[in-house]
Amino acid sequence: MTNLYETRDAADNASTSYRLRDTGQDAQGSDNNIFETVQGTITSDGDHDWYEVELVAGQTYTFAAIGTFDGESRLDDPYLRLRDADGNLLVDDDDGGPGTHSTITFTAATSGTFYLDVASYGDQGTGQYGLSAVEGDKAYYDGNMGAGALLRPGLSWSGPGTAATVTYGFRENNNGVEDTFAHVTDEQIAAIEKVLASYSEIANISFDRVNPDGYTDDATMLFSNYNSTTDGAGAYAYYPGSPDAGENEGDVWLNTNSVSTDELPTGSYSHFAVMHEIGHAVGLAHPGDYNAGPGVRITYDEHAQFRQDTQQYSVMSYFDESNADSNLGYGGFPDTLMPLDVLALQQLYGVNMTTRADDTVYGYNSNAGGAYDFSEKMPSAVTIWDAGGNDTIDMSGAGKVNQMISLIDGSFSDVGGGLSNLAIAYNAVIENAIGSGGNDTIIGNAAGNTLVGKAGNDTLLGNGGKDKLIGGNGHDTLRGGSGNDVLKGGAGDDTLDGGSGADKLIAGAGDDTLTGGSGADNFCFFNLGGDDTINDFELGSDLIMIKSRMAEFANLTIFDDGGDTVITFGTNSISLVNVDAALLGESDFAFV
Structure with missing residues (x-):
């Protein structure tokens, strides 16, 4: 999470007292050192915050500024500048990152002091931002920055941090969007409702079904099937609040060429696709500026705009965890929403503080059930959100397989033979852990x-x-x-x-x-x-x-x-x- 907070306003010149220090830690999936990350605030039109950073000649660095929530209003359109020791402008960027956020990649010609200058585009606008620096040519985001990448202005069923109730149903009649419209099946309905419940577990967004015994055309979120071998998508959905969506906002379409109509277990692509599209329907974007389409080839190297844009961190990502040197193991797709999803949804709708608020055991001897009961199925990848109680991760049933269990919120554990396949959500507290025979x-x-x-x-x-x-x-x-x-x-x-x-x-x-x-x-x-x-x-x-x-x-x-x-x-x-x-x-x- 964040290392440095702008507790007093940063100066807008080289007298700044803030400095991003090299942490000496490698960014996950690389040998590139990361620097401290910042949470700061542009407090007025024309405000500029400068941060000192020491660079080494010949080394390539990537700097990023992104609007974040974390309890304050968000800077929707940051503008980032890199300056030399005398304050002269070297390079600047407006929208080189996801959405309207900024990214600069720069190779230092000389060693010494440089300054990062954060402001709003056109010096108009205020709000909170995150700032990062890393060696290499792909940005590094901390948790708040990663959540910020999933949240775009105006895409929500409520205001930031405000609870929402949304009606949903399963479309009865074709509205003309897809020629191959078909009803969702009972098996798909069961999977969809399970995923909706998982969203409600972590954030204050609830879902009320219209016509619980059948189909309808009168709900806010409507689910439908279609079939296509040419559109390049396994499924798609419309954002809430999007001017392009019109009366379709919140609707989800599942492509039966990719999404099963009868088997959607956790860890499968079909279950993953449902989680992903519901994310769009409640306001989560892809972490980067990419989207599936006919003939479109999307790769991590070309399209991921920060290192954590993988399914290890978010179900909204197109990229598997191998890009972050991880191995989800069993099944290949996350079983649950992942850490950046959880944080973004909680920032968007507020935190659900009633979920698993008693003493809960995850893993073996579990009373949490579902993907959190490893005696039923070792997970591909899960993230634990837990609102209270005295809680335990129990890996005693894993035989002699070596475990690495971290109880630090926002961190990953290696369990059951996987790598970084168990996460604890930001701000969740798990008190206890039991190892295996390894x-x-x-x-x-x-x-x-x-x-x-x-x-x-x-x-x-x-x-x-x-x-x-x-x-x-x-x-x-x-x-x-x-x-x-x-x-x-x-x-x-x-x-x-x-x-x-x-x-x-x-x-x-x-x-x-x-x-x-x-x-x-x-x-x-x-x-x-x-x-x-x-x-x-x-x-x-x-x-x-x-x-x-x-x-x-x-x-x-x-x-x-x-x-x-x-x-x-x-x-x-x-x-x-x-x-x-x-x-x-x-x-x-x-x-x-």
Whole structure:
């Protein structure tokens, strides 16, 4: 998501205090570094916002400015300029990006300071924008920018962020648009209504069916079949609010040459086509300026205007996920709306805060159902929107396949053998994750997470919050991050690092290495066995806790060993690195 916010108005000259720094991170699907992304606002006609950026001679860069919502009015037509260190204009752009948005691709002849100058076209207009910079010749968009690419001015059933109710039905009579008109089938109706419900789950848009027992010509959104081998489209739809649509606005036509009339399971092209066209019917555009037609060949290299224009990010994209070095795996098409779709719809109609607001399990042992129950079908790709509760991603049924689970909103996970095929929607909070029998990586978020590695050599990263990390069997690495965390190694030779905060590190069987980090930490030895090491024991602050029927301070053997302290009891030993044995006392221990 966004790294930098224009909290005070950026200067309109080289005195600007804002600078886009190179993050050192590679843009997905490339070796090109991305810079910080910005959310700023043009506050008045004639306002210009300048941002400093350091470029390297011979390197090609792409800069993009796009109108975004994110709680404020949108800058519908940004104008982007690139200037040299003296403020001289080098290149400018009006509509080189999607819609009326701006993109500049530039190869620096010299190294040094340059400035990006964001304004509105003709210096007329105000609103919020996103700004990005990346090495290479294709723009990089953060989440707000990507959502902005899907939203075009005036294409909605309501105002920005305002709820809407739309009637729908299944066309009874041909209105003359297609000569090959046919009724949609019962199977198609079931799939369409399922997709409509999925739209209502994430945003405050509801759909009321006209004539629930049959066909009609009197609804706002009307669904029909047609058949063509020459129009170049699998289906098409009319935008709401489009002056070209007339009385057809919101209507969806499914080409039965491409869309099945009897089988439309999630992950199939037929189901995907329904999701895509309903997106148009409620106001979502393609991420780029392309559209299917007779004889038209559309490719990612030629037509995608930013890197994230793939189906990994949006069902409105024409391009499969391989363009972003991903693999949706099972079935090849997304099962649900994807992260940019969710964010754009929520910005358009408001956020549905009632969906799965209780404790929900996704994956195995799921109570979410549908595409979120992996015991029924491993998904091609899903995005989780969850409004509340204490929630879990459970991959315990995935055998020994390695999982990479990230609980950070807007991020992707690799589950069930796929790559980046599970996403958590922006602003959704999932608290817990359970790994498989493989060697898993599980990444927490700012909430209080419970992360369980189970079998395999796992890596658990708590990040912020008061986390509980449980390694399970295998040689695991647990890092708590900030917050007062509990880390439990389990069997195997484990590495536990509490990070900042007052942490509780519990060694298990095996030879474990424990680092408390900053804060008053408890080092616990409850499952005795092995030769363990504490790297940073702080006398008078940290505490060693031992659980044993025979353990008491008098029964410990404590001695120096080359500048370290070694504590033995029975067949167990604990080494304290760089601790003087003479300074260790009974108050540094607790016996339970």
